[in-house]
Amino acid sequence: MSERKQKNFIEHIVEDDIQKGKVAQIVTRFPPEPNGYLHFGHAKAIHVNYGIAQKYNGKFNLRFDDTDPSKEKLEYVESMKEDVKWLGADYGDRCFFASSYFEELYENAVELIKRGKAYVCDLSSDELREYRGTLTKPGIESPYRERSVDENLKLFEKMKNGDFPDGSKTLRAKIDMASPNMNMRDPAIYRISHKEHYAAKKKWCVYPLYDFAHPIEDAIEGVTHSCCGLEFEDHRPLYDWFLKELDWKNPPKQIEFAEINLSHSILGKRKIKPLIEEGILDGWDDPRLMTIRGMIRRGYTSSSIRSFYDMIGLSRAKSTVDISMLEHALREDLKLRVPRVMAVLNPLKVTITNYTEDVEWLDAPNNVENEELGRHKIPFTKEIYIEADDFKELAPNKKYKRLVLGQEVRLMHAYFIKCNEVIKDEKGNILELLCTYDAKTKSGSGFKERKPRGTIGWVSATKGINVTARFYDYLFVDKVNGEQELNTDSLTIFSQCYVEPYINELNHNDKLQFIRIGYFNIDAKDSSQDELVLNQAVSLKSSYK
Numbered sequence: 001m002s003e004r005k006q007k008n009f010i011e012h013i014v015e016d017d018i019q020k021g022k023v024a025q026i027v028t029r030f031p032p033e034p035n036g037y038l039h040f041g042h043a044k045a046i047h048v049n050y051g052i053a054q055k056y057n058g059k060f061n062l063r064f065d066d067t068d069p070s071k072e073k074l075e076y077v078e079s080m081k082e083d084v085k086w087l088g089a090d091y092g093d094r095c096f097f098a099s100s101y102f103e104e105l106y107e108n109a110v111e112l113i114k115r116g117k118a119y120v121c122d123l124s125s126d127e128l129r130e131y132r133g134t135l136t137k138p139g140i141e142s143p144y145r146e147r148s149v150d151e152n153l154k155l156f157e158k159m160k161n162g163d164f165p166d167g168s169k170t171l172r173a174k175i176d177m178a179s180p181n182m183n184m185r186d187p188a189i190y191r192i193s194h195k196e197h198y199a200a201k202k203k204w205c206v207y208p209l210y211d212f213a214h215p216i217e218d219a220i221e222g223v224t225h226s227c228c229g230l231e232f233e234d235h236r237p238l239y240d241w242f243l244k245e246l247d248w249k250n251p252p253k254q255i256e257f258a259e260i261n262l263s264h265s266i267l268g269k270r271k272i273k274p275l276i277e278e279g280i281l282d283g284w285d286d287p288r289l290m291t292i293r294g295m296i297r298r299g300y301t302s303s304s305i306r307s308f309y310d311m312i313g314l315s316r317a318k319s320t321v322d323i324s325m326l327e328h329a330l331r332e333d334l335k336l337r338v339p340r341v342m343a344v345l346n347p348l349k350v351t352i353t354n355y356t357e358d359v360e361w362l363d364a365p366n367n368v369e370n371e372e373l374g375r376h377k378i379p380f381t382k383e384i385y386i387e388a389d390d391f392k393e394l395a396p397n398k399k400y401k402r403l404v405l406g407q408e409v410r411l412m413h414a415y416f417i418k419c420n421e422v423i424k425d426e427k428g429n430i431l432e433l434l435c436t437y438d439a440k441t442k443s444g445s446g447f448k449e450r451k452p453r454g455t456i457g458w459v460s461a462t463k464g465i466n467v468t469a470r471f472y473d474y475l476f477v478d479k480v481n482g483e484q485e486l487n488t489d490s491l492t493i494f495s496q497c498y499v500e501p502y503i504n505e506l507n508h509n510d511k512l513q514f515i516r517i518g519y520f521n522i523d524a525k526d527s528s529q530d531e532l533v534l535n536q537a538v539s540l541k542s543s544y545k
Contacts, residue, residue, distance in 0.1 A: 070193065191206065266475070287535045298535055342459055349384075350385070383461035390456045404419065470492070
């Protein structure tokens with residue numbers, strides 16, 4: 001494949017602008033509004049904009065579009081900063097705020113009024129919608145559209161000084177009420193709000209709207225390429241109109257790319273917020289959510305997310321990607337990087353009747369596929385736990401390669417054991433297995449005189465660590481008709497899970513593999529010094545091809 005074909009369409013545009021001398025240095029940006037938590041969709045915008053800046057030795061800005069005091073909080077600012085860094089986008093000291101440009105934005109609005117390109121309108125919000133028209137019907141000009149420049153300047157200053165109540169007036173751009181693009185039909189560019197701003201406090205009572213503020217903020221910061229979602233394509237003529245009417249030299253170029261829909265997931269606050277309020281979800285960082293905070297708790301890595309976006313590429317066509325592809329990216333990222341330990345979810349006690357030692361510490365690799373991760377010790381004791389499903393009194397079929405009454409299996413990294421007796425309660429439930437072991441069959445000894453039925457995992461009953469393991473299914477189930485419904489069985493908790501004591505050498509938020517089960521993350525939020533809680537990041541088996 002040629003080098004040119006490997007580039008995405010944004011890179012073609014950027015390189016063309018560089019070759020034609022339109023830009024001296026590439027500057028991109030990620031401009032979230034601090035009114036919530038970042039999610040998986042935001043990660044793509046960060047990946048695209050930061051990736052372009054990195055590839056062409058440019059600069060990347062993190063800018064908070066904090067122009068709506070009714071929704072924004074410092075809490076969201078700080079969480080977004082952390083999440084952007086976690087995703088691998090190093091913005092350094094290039095963190096900006098729309099609120100720090102309020103004076104300049106106001107002066108630009110005043111300049112539009114002076115040029116006869118903006119006017120103060122007294123129509124209510126309901127009247128504005130009515131006057132705007134429809135996709136098939138042109139809008140109606142406001143009766144206040146022809147106010148003089150002097151009158152508009154005086155009214156706008158009074159708006160700024162707090163002389164009018166919320167919603168009583170707006171400043172609108174004067175463009176074309178008959179435009180086929182609804183965004184060009186004299187859009188509001190300033191509104192009145194007497195709510196206190198988290199950063200500007202009570203200094204302002206008029207605030208710019210996004211479509212007006214965004215292009216000017218880009219221009220102020222010297223952004224060359226404003227890469228954003230396809231939903232802003234219809235807004236691009238307005239973006240360009242403001243920059244042209246205000247005579248910005250070397251204006252930034254807006255480029256849209258398609259966002260993706262991920263199967264079995266949802267990002268919208270409208271559906272998620274009630275689930276949090278009802279206690280179905282454990283906050284915005286619930287591991288079942290596709291918020292960045294939730295994905296961190298679940299056990300996702302920033303490199304797996306970047307790898308996923310690299311795999312699907314960049315286009316202008318909307319698409320839905322199966323979530324199994326994202327899970328595949330996570331497995332590939334973790335398989336050589338994390339230690340592997342044995343764990344038992346549903347413990348069945350095994351007593352090795354002929355074992356007389358107190359404890360023997362066996363040697364095992366941390367990861368059989370990566371020797372660089374080192375080795376650790378596993379305690380072998382008289383009493384151990386095996387998975388309840390790893391034992392049957394009678395083998396159900398020839399393919400069953402686990403422990404059966406009267407037959408041998410190998411305990412992983414340990415010895416052959418043979419089940420001799422099954423202890424049950426009065427109802428016939430199995431309580432314990434009595435087994436013997438063969439000391440000559442120690443793993444690594446080279447013993448080949450006979451072959452066991454199979455190999456199973458185990459954990460010392462006296463030295464193993466009791467942890468809580470949480471397994472997650474998809475929060476939403478995709479239906480054939482494209483709708484989604486809540487999966488009421490999206491969380492399963494194993495509170496009697498036993499794991500090798502090696503887990504105590506790990507830290508909160510460390511990841512590991514439970515052999516033959518899946519990858520897990522030690523939950524930093526719910527774990528304590530005395531109790532570990534682990535979240536399943538992803539299962540071992542993949543349906544993605």
